[in-house]
Amino acid sequence: MTVMASSSRHSDIGRRFAQAAATYDGAAVLQRGIAESLLAQTQQRLPSPSSNERWIDVGCGTGYLTQRLARQRAPQAGPLCGIDIAHPMLLKARSSRSNAIQWLQADAARLPFSTGSVDRLYSSLALQWLDDLGLFLEEAYRCLRPGGWLSFSTLGDDTLRELRQLQQQVSGRPHPSSFMSVERLYETLHHCALQLSHHRRQSFCCHYADVIQLMRGLSQLGAQGPASSRRGLKGRTWLRQLTAASDNVREPQGIPARYDTHFVILHKPR
Template structure:
């Protein structure tokens, strides 16, 4: 996402507020993170590893279980870290940190794992430079991120209602690939997964996005409450996408492995 499109303070505040509800509705997040974890080579045995954008610590715990090592959980949202700390594991350390300015020494880590966090960075290239800086030679970064096409149905429905930005904007795949190619890693691989969730009605989707802390965080979003007339128009527009399974919401997820 571009620097003009997102406010880190708004991101941190939104996810902090969502800390107690996030895990209740994070089925997709767990699935795509598990897919990323499964992509790590079986031969990988990191001595020092980080869960970057750890959120509630779900994958911090999974990394700890897989590698039997203490994991450093970093997140920009202090509320998420408080929740994660209460869940454990005891071996983890939790630090408030910005992915674009990591509080880690050069060449100090073997693995950086980050699931659905880096799409909230205004400058992904800077975050990748920081990752490369803190990785040891031969180290691995595994991350996934949302790309353009995510929540396309919701965006299309809103476009029928007004001209405001109501849905988070994500980087086009070609732009992401260009950023990856220019990040200075020895080699990398990127594969896109499409996930389509279905909802009985629009309110179920909007409730889930709010519970995740991932509702509209763009600059240019309308101020104040959404009026009844606009909500009624949005509901009618979204009904045009209805399938037998319900109202679809598509997520385009890029799964990426990079080696220093």
């Protein structure tokens, strides 16, 4: 599931996820599991929806979560919209031909909805690509009606820990995570106008036969691996060095790709 940052990274992230549209669904087994967990936690904690509620899936990607929301809702439910910055992702989503869903190309940093017009916002594994989560939370607060809800999953700083360890071993330089620490997440949530209703941190992991398969999997998802910017002979040498060091992190199932996942539910006071 993808979303967009309003910065110099804008075109790069959009391009990567656009290129991954054709391969995303085949590689996104773990991502679908995280979306299902978000749905389950939301169902347990949110009140039963009223009729004619407007729901939005932010960073919908190829539409897995959006379509699950469509099947979950009552027949008298209101409009449901999936938004994403990457047009090829939306083309894949539209291929489902669901008449119950509107697909819209838009930037999460500037939600194209009027103030107080949305009952529920959802987002799964998308908001980590934003430069400033706090700005999105301000937009979410603006768009939500009083009593509305925001439910999202995002990645924390322990994500791809083993891969970063390999990178550091090969390069001799530290490679900190580009994702948010739990301390920074709580600080951001504390300063937003929405009220925190629920937070759960959970680790998900998939395994690959070798480093090359792991890198290919990240590329198919549109995620940027440590070697993704290297090309030609230099890139092949880098991968060989990572492969040679990979036994240091290998588990019985293979090379781990760990996703440090935060599930958050926020409420707009009435």
